[in-house]
Amino acid sequence: MTARIGVVTFPGSLDDKDALRAVRIAGAEPVSLWHRDTSLHQVDAIVLPGGFSYGDYLRCGAIARFSPVMQTILEQARAGMPVLGICNGFQVLCESHLLPGALTRNDHMHFVCRDQKLRVENADTAWTVDYSAGQEITVPLKNGEGGYVADERTLDELEAEGRVVFRYLDGNPNGSRRDIAGITNAAGNVVGLMPHPEHAVESLTGPTTEGLGFFTSAITTLKKMVHA
């Protein structure tokens, strides 16, 4: 059975099409989900894509969090469904409190757009099992509000529990505390990061194809879940 991976389109989402394409290239069946849907159309995993949902009004991700589709996703995420939030999707996951902390304006105030080297710190999450711990990958990064912040106690907990999934290498692009690029929840099924793996799945258009592993990891994870 082919895994069905849903990608949510909010008004203002930009990278939903690239995320659907990445899902297809990885070998899963891509399913478009609309922000007003309350049904997830029998998908096995969810990607919340990058962009500027609801115009980034109020705060990035703050309004998307209360959309109809998110209410169902919150329930499913708590029940163990793999959920990946990329960039604006990461902001939505933090606003939803599925992940701790928040994303704030880049410390240097500039929008950053570049190919970014990352280290995979945790290769046991639903979205990273096809990587190895310590592996270095390069994928695009593009954000204006990507500075990850949380209080010191939360940061210490994330570190102690191995929930820092990705760290920026060769310079911190946005002032994120402890060079954190992505984190996971305690169960490892919900992952959020600012960089864009869905833009690095084909050599024609990406700097590398090292982002593909996110989507193949989800497929690997779903196969294990079925057999478990």
Add this chain to the structure above:
Amino acid sequence: MARVVVDVMLKPEILDPQGQAVQRALPRLGFEGIADVRQGKRFELEVEGPVDDAALARINELAETFLANTVIEDFTVRVEELEEETATA
């Protein structure tokens, strides 16, 4: 109708690059002596019906869940006297 004002500010320990940029621009404009600037948001809610304790409790709830992200922001809620009311009072 009564107006309730919700002010939302980044917590003191959270870096505010926007406020810093404003502060750094001030000397160039000839405004000296401003040591720090922090930028926040102000929401003006026009409330139907009386602003009693129950209404204020609801507004506190909406400020806490929606208007502010309490991971990084603090908020205050206050009832504002409308000008025409104060003029006739």
